[in-house]
Amino acid sequence: MKAKPEDIVRRYHAGPDQFRLILLCGPNVTRCQALVDELVQPLAKSAERVDMTIGDLSDSPARLNDEANSASLFGDKRYIILRLNSGEAVRATAAIETLLASAPGGDPVFVIAPGMGDKTALAKSIIAAPDAMIATCYETTPEQAVATIQTMAKAEGLRISREMAQEIAALTSNDLVLARLEVEKIALYLDATPEDPKAPESDILLLLGAENDEEDISLLIHAALNGDAARLAQEIAASRAQGISEIGLIRIMLRHLTKLAELRSKVDNGGNVDSVAGHPSVFFRDQKHFKRQLRIWSSQHIARLIERVLQLEITLKSSGQPDQVLLEDELLLIARKAARSR
Structure with missing residues (x-):
């Protein structure tokens, strides 16, 4: 199925066992990476991470499915991150379609495929699969950046104005990965939490030196x-x-x-x-x-x-x-x- 980038994390975390594959594509490389980081955050605390590239799939399209259905050395939960550089998604199509065609279950697979579009044959296969999601990450507009930064700030226990969110967006060129780092830095400096929220002074960015x-x-x-x-x-x-x-x-x-x-x-x-x-x-x-x-x-x-x-x-x-x-x-x-x- 197809999801919006701003919805995919919520949808996955609401029912992680429903999805065996999540693919992030589009021109915004850092947004793809940021979303995968958010998607795997609950898993990263206790599960084993397995990193794969196109080189791992070149000789055997079945390798991805085999990895997703292999038990870890200690029997723990695992998750797989497959990173595909620009142009490599086509070469990985057989491996991903083999995974989607296999019996349900196994460890979740997260694919980072910047540069891939959502009109390709692979994208259509993922959209048609009931246990897979795909989201296309376009370049972030200033308006989207401001709204997301305010949401990030609230989650970190910060009450920031729209003007401050706009300033953070400008300082980070609307890059939400960098914006998150700035928000986390402010929250850490103020010792802010959702239980004990803080409202930063207007000169906090100058003080912490983001620019x-x-x-x-x-x-x-x-x-x-x-x-x-x-x-x-x-x-x-x-x-x-x-x-x-x-x-x-x-x-x-x-x-x-x-x-x-x-x-x-x-x-x-x-x-x-x-x-x-x-x-x-x-x-x-x-x-x-x-x-x-x-x-x-x-x-x-x-x-x-x-x-x-x-x-x-x-x-x-x-x-x-x-x-x-x-x-x-x-x-x-x-x-x-x-x-x-x-």
Whole structure:
């Protein structure tokens, strides 16, 4: 069946045993990821997580169904997250349809398929299945962001005005994943809970430095993608002192890479780099960086970067190694690759 992104979490949590597969698709990568994070939140507390990619399904379309119906080592509940990068959903169709055609039961499967549309043959199969749901995540409008931020704030025990919600939306470019991080940061600072709600003062965002955090993160990202290792080392040192969120950086980097991929496709179709990067949709301070990055990174390499960054998020959540070290190592690898391609 088909669901709206704003309804899918509520519908699934109301009857989780009714659904064996949930698929999030559409152009908004971070929204797809954010919804999956919300969907699996109750499971993540006690169930075993199994991560899969298209590489796990290439040799055997039955592998996904087998995993969903395999018992965990200790007999615990499991859930599967299948991450499909742009263009990979077609290759995963046989595996997903095999799962849907099998006997009911098994562990739930959550599929993140950014770039996939809801008019494909696979989407139609999921819509027709009584025990599956699909939602298409489009880019968030300012109005949607404000409404969602106010809902988030209420759940965290914050009574925020519409004006503050608008300010958070503007600071995070309507990215609801980043907006949630800001709301949680405010709630933590004020020690707010639903049982003991608080009303933040109007200057709370300035105090907590949301805008400066994102600007600092952007400097890190530009240094890595520009191949400027010396500048990257300086920004890493600064970020250590300030305590930048690793997951927040990943989400901002994904948003940047998605924009870079969009601009790179225009260059591939005959557009001039300077003209494409100088478009009004690109913030004027970032135009020089986009020009440089469009000359360094091909569409194929950008796609691989997105895949690596998505995989990094999985690693941060599951490896047990220090997040900061893993992230810094990846940024340095990206910078070295960019420097060789200049």
